[in-house]
Amino acid sequence: MVKTGTSAGRAADQIVRALEGKIRTGQLVDGNPLPSERELMEEFNISRTVVREAVQMLSGKGLVETRPRFRPVVRKPGVDTAIETISGVVGHLLDQPGGVRNLFETRIMVEAALVRQAAKDATRDDISALKYALDENRMAINDSELFYLTDTQFHAVFFNISRNPVLPAVQRAYTTWLAPHWMRMPRLPDRNRRNFEAHKAIFEAILMRDPDAAEEALRTHLAEAWAQVRATFGDI
Amino acid sequence: MVKTGTSAGRAADQIVRALEGKIRTGQLVDGNPLPSERELMEEFNISRTVVREAVQMLSGKGLVETRPRFRPVVRKPGVDTAIETISGVVGHLLDQPGGVRNLFETRIMVEAALVRQAAKDATRDDISALKYALDENRMAINDSELFYLTDTQFHAVFFNISRNPVLPAVQRAYTTWLAPHWMRMPRLPDRNRRNFEAHKAIFEAILMRDPDAAEEALRTHLAEAWAQVRATFGDI
DNA sequence: CCGCCTATTTGGTATAACCAAATACTTCCA
DNA sequence: TGGAAGTATTTGGTTATACCAAATAGGCGG
Numbered sequence: 232m233v234k235t236g237t238s239a240g241r242a243a244d245q246i247v248r249a250l251e252g253k254i255r256t257g258q259l260v261d262g263n264p265l266p267s268e269r270e271l272m273e274e275f276n277i278s279r280t281v282v283r284e285a286v287q288m289l290s291g292k293g294l295v296e297t298r299p300r301f302r303p304v305v306r307k308p309g310v311d312t313a314i315e316t317i318s319g320v321v322g323h324l325l326d327q328p329g330g331v332r333n334l335f336e337t338r339i340m341v342e343a344a345l346v347r348q349a350a351k352d353a354t355r356d357d358i359s360a361l362k363y364a365l366d367e368n369r370m371a372i373n374d375s376e377l378f379y380l381t382d383t384q385f386h387a388v389f390f391n392i393s394r395n396p397v398l399p400a401v402q403r404a405y406t407t408w409l410a411p412h413w414m415r416m417p418r419l420p421d422r423n424r425r426n427f428e429a430h431k432a433i434f435e436a437i438l439m440r441d442p443d444a445a446e447e448a449l450r451t452h453l454a455e456a457w458a459q460v461r462a463t464f465g466d467i
Numbered sequence: 468m469v470k471t472g473t474s475a476g477r478a479a480d481q482i483v484r485a486l487e488g489k490i491r492t493g494q495l496v497d498g499n500p501l502p503s504e505r506e507l508m509e510e511f512n513i514s515r516t517v518v519r520e521a522v523q524m525l526s527g528k529g530l531v532e533t534r535p536r537f538r539p540v541v542r543k544p545g546v547d548t549a550i551e552t553i554s555g556v557v558g559h560l561l562d563q564p565g566g567v568r569n570l571f572e573t574r575i576m577v578e579a580a581l582v583r584q585a586a587k588d589a590t591r592d593d594i595s596a597l598k599y600a601l602d603e604n605r606m607a608i609n610d611s612e613l614f615y616l617t618d619t620q621f622h623a624v625f626f627n628i629s630r631n632p633v634l635p636a637v638q639r640a641y642t643t644w645l646a647p648h649w650m651r652m653p654r655l656p657d658r659n660r661r662n663f664e665a666h667k668a669i670f671e672a673i674l675m676r677d678p679d680a681a682e683e684a685l686r687t688h689l690a691e692a693w694a695q696v697r698a699t700f701g702d703i
Numbered sequence: 704c705c706g707c708c709t710a711t712t713t714g715g716t717a718t719a720a721c722c723a724a725a726t727a728c729t730t731c732c733a
Numbered sequence: 734t735g736g737a738a739g740t741a742t743t744t745g746g747t748t749a750t751a752c753c754a755a756a757t758a759g760g761c762g763g
Contacts, residue, residue, distance in 0.1 A: 287527075309560070397573050
């Protein structure tokens, strides 16, 4: 074919667009493997190099999943895919001074909004989900590893209450990105109990249908958590 | 070199990691061009194929910027880079049923939190920034194109008040992603005036330092905006 | 019918070559 | 001498071919 640099710009992009379309329209089904590189180069009349480039772009966009020696697998993107896509860049952001702080601040903001919402709109089911998570948390006070898990679970409930599939993914992102700064902190039963009490305070404010109190309790809780992080890592 | 498939996994990844490190440590300076592909293949003792693959990966991660026929330019990632990275995937998400709704809901949530914060903590400067944006908005009521701009500007102020660099980027993301569903709506001076009044109501609630009223006004405003979108596009 | 062994497919990498745009260099004229 | 025009070199984009090693498919024998 030897059409070097003709028309408008890069060649792999056309293939990307074509495959992207096939994924969107369902011609390429989620979970199925992509056609082999040799097939694709025939189908589009291009060299294997370009095919590989296109596949790689799709991989970067999260539309296919490539394992070292396997056929690429089509993956219709969900919210998690989106978040996974930026994880790399976020890693760099967190390296910058104040990066962690900025991220954590947005988390406080979002979760504050969520507990307000919970205080206002939580259904009976939401309440019992919260209560269950809280009980699990209490019972794990003496097992710091388990406490961390149940802690995360408790907070996760708020991100689920909204019934908006974006938010749970956001929470997973927060926990993933902040985990390195969180898990290496000294975790003692004493501290666990204190955190549990904070959770309990939030829960009770929600029971009372008091958004202001709930937000206040949440902010206090997370501010303290931040203080712990600061105490462990210094200025970051 | 011909060391095919040795050790753990793909070879381009090593180059990516190496270059990634050089970018982070500043050996490769932001804004400067990357070494040429031929140089890199000597430096790392790899084929040009692999070099190109690596560069492309970096491009996918947003660490370098590649224009069709130019040297790749190093780009230390900022928040905007991160958001740009997921834009592709988000495009797919918005295609799914309810995708736009879900995204818009999170925007309402975030901005509601921001106006609350503004009502509580806005400085004199913040207030005057808001007032300025509001005035600009009022004067554009008869110019729908300009009104859209000033509308966006007004909302942007809230995302700036926090002094957290993540939030303005988030706002840019929201406007970018939702713009297609927003700009094609019928825009009449009548409607503009109505939106301006909504902005004014929010502003006044902030002046009164009344978070609840501010949030309420914001939610009403955005709910109406959503209703307009629905009326234009049907169920999405 | 199941397990082992071989043949083929398929992704990963290398090499060589070519094109066209971009850049560097030289030359020539005012 | 300075700048413009023209030429040579660099450099990214692409094709083609070949080889390796892992993964899968196929066949063979127990």
